[in-house]
Amino acid sequence: MDLPQAGALRLTLPDARVHDALAPALAAFAERHPDVRVQLGRAGGNAGGASGPCDLSIGLEPPADPARVAHRLGALRTCLYAAPGYLAGRPPPEHPIELAMHDCIGLHVDPQRGDAPRPVGWRLWRGSERVVVMVRERYGVDTPAMAMQLAARGVGIAALHAAGTAARHGAGLVPVLPEWEMKPVTLYALSGLPRLPARARALVDWLARALA
Known part of the structure; x- marks a missing residue:
């Protein structure tokens, strides 16, 4: 498995239920991977202004857009x-x-x-x-x-x-x-990329284990 690459990773979350549920896992991920800067925002809001191919959003259902790829995280x-x-x-x-x-x-x-x-x-x-x-x-x-x-x-x-x-x-x-x-409620990590970069893949895997 590739090690996460250093850099920023923008993550948007849909609502307060998901914020509270994922906060412990996100804090543990930050401690485990100090070189990855996770920038959080709400859906439809600002996630710190980061740009690039590593962006992820958390959704409560698979995307209707076929260009978006859904990675099932688990159940809330x-x-x-x-x-x-x-x-x-x-x-x-x-x-x-x-x-x-x-x-x-x-x-x-x-x-x-x-x-x-x-x-x-x-x-x-x-x-x-x-x-x-x-x-x-x-x-x-x-x-x-x-x-x-x-x-x-x-x-x-x-x-x-x-x-x-x-x-x-x-x-x-x-x-x-x-x-x-x-x-x-089933949570998904949504991306526009068919293959996630290493730091995004590491976060998806980490959240999936936390919700298992």
């Missing part, structure tokens, strides 16, 4: 967490259907959805089982960091990505319905 898994103090005040749910009786913290990366007062369907998976629960979202937020802070303060049950274990432990959160998870 989301599980449920709450503060022990919240769970001490009412019986913890033993089945997803019981979430309808709890205060929940919804994550909406589309701000137009976050302020809807109507019940919201949470889709949970356990093996081949699929359950849709209409939950009462006491709070609707647009970043995982805010959802985690609110959950840590005991206001409800939050759906948080499965990465970032250290941060959740630091916030004092515990799993809720640990055998269940939300419908996963």
Whole structure:
């Protein structure tokens, strides 16, 4: 395998869910490859002004443009967490259907959805089982960091990505319905090149291992 070449690598990310989920892996990659400068930006925004053939973007689905090449990274898994103090005040749910009786913290990366007062369907998976629960979202937020802070303060049950274990432990959160998870989102690294340069290939491989 080629060693990563020194230089800049521009990476665009779609939304806050992906930022939080990939941050630990990106920090570890930077430590492992100090000569590669990863410049981050959001989709549709600025990623530091770098140019060249090593640019990558992270997408939530394969590209519709046949000129873009998709490298599957893995699934972004989301599980449920709450503060022990919240769970001490009412019986913890033993089945997803019981979430309808709890205060929940919804994550909406589309701000137009976050302020809807109507019940919201949470889709949970356990093996081949699929359950849709209409939950009462006491709070609707647009970043995982805010959802985690609110959950840590005991206001409800939050759906948080499965990465970032250290941060959740630091916030004092515990799993809720640990055998269940939300419908996963598949991430792809998208490029306009049929063959990635060494430093881009190294980052794709690193992120794929982190999401395995």
